[in-house]
Amino acid sequence: MTTIRLYDLQVRDDRRPSPFCWRIKYALAHKGLPFEAVPTALTDIPSIAGGAHKTVPIIEDGGKTVGDSWAIADYLDEAYPDRPRLFGSAAERELCRFVEASLFVSAGKSLLMSYLKDIHDHALERDRAYFRQSREKLFGRTLEELASERAERIEAARAGFDSVRLTLKGGARFLSGAHPGYADYIVAGFLLWIASIATAPLLMSDDPLLAWLGRVQDLHGGLGRKSPLNALVA
Numbered sequence: 001m002t003t004i005r006l007y008d009l010q011v012r013d014d015r016r017p018s019p020f021c022w023r024i025k026y027a028l029a030h031k032g033l034p035f036e037a038v039p040t041a042l043t044d045i046p047s048i049a050g051g052a053h054k055t056v057p058i059i060e061d062g063g064k065t066v067g068d069s070w071a072i073a074d075y076l077d078e079a080y081p082d083r084p085r086l087f088g089s090a091a092e093r094e095l096c097r098f099v100e101a102s103l104f105v106s107a108g109k110s111l112l113m114s115y116l117k118d119i120h121d122h123a124l125e126r127d128r129a130y131f132r133q134s135r136e137k138l139f140g141r142t143l144e145e146l147a148s149e150r151a152e153r154i155e156a157a158r159a160g161f162d163s164v165r166l167t168l169k170g171g172a173r174f175l176s177g178a179h180p181g182y183a184d185y186i187v188a189g190f191l192l193w194i195a196s197i198a199t200a201p202l203l204m205s206d207d208p209l210l211a212w213l214g215r216v217q218d219l220h221g222g223l224g225r226k227s228p229l230n231a232l233v234a
């Protein structure tokens with residue numbers, strides 16, 4: 001079996017922050033497919049596959065290149081139907097999209113605005129100017145302005161995971177039930193993103209998310225602990 005190449009966003013100290021790349025690393029591991037996570041700078045993306053994709057993750061599997069995490073997840077289930085499925089049904093896939101969209105709405109923007117300067121400060125030297133310019137244009141604020149008002153936003157971002165906490169309160173080991181599934185990988189990817197770069201804690205020490213996240217990090221030979229992370233709690 002060929003080793004799949006996954007272009008994986010890299011920042012300082014070989015940290016791997018991208019939430020979208022995290023879910024694909026978990027997807028590949030879930031399916032038991034051997035892969036190599038190729039360290040990639042944001043400014044490298046235009047030189048991959050003739051500039052066909054604007055974002056990572058991108059995978060190369062033999063001669064085939066696929067970009068976008070949803071397209072990659074679909075490709076993996078189609079190309080490797082005899083391996084454990086990411087989506088047991090079309091309905092499960094759509095519910096996973098709902099999980100992603102809900103999290104975008106409840107926590108995505110406040111997370112991004114809270115930690116934008118931390119992401120910048122961890123970025124590779126050659127990515128920094130591009131990152132600052134593109135993100136300041138997007139938000140119409142400087143990274144420093146955003147950072148100076150982050151305390152309240154972090155609280156909002158923390159509360160944005162309440163639906164996850166409520167779901168776990170039912171006692172299930174994973175969001176997908178007794179066994180981990182793509183919904184777990186989506187949510188864990190967001191938290192591993194923040195843990196990769198945060199200089200201010202996101203969670204309280206008694207947060208029930210922590211035990212669940214620890215279980216996800218332990219999966220697949222401790223995949224979620226293989227690149228450097230900061231503590232999510234003070």
Ligand SMILES: N[C@@H](CCC(=O)N[C@@H](CS)C(=O)NCC(=O)O)C(=O)O
Pocket residue numbers: 009017018019020042045054055056057067068069070
């Ligand atoms: N919808 C895409 C989003 C991927 C995405 O936004 N990736 C970011 C890294 S976390 C990226 O590559 N950004 C490129 C850039 O900012 O130039 C997916 O699900 O794969």
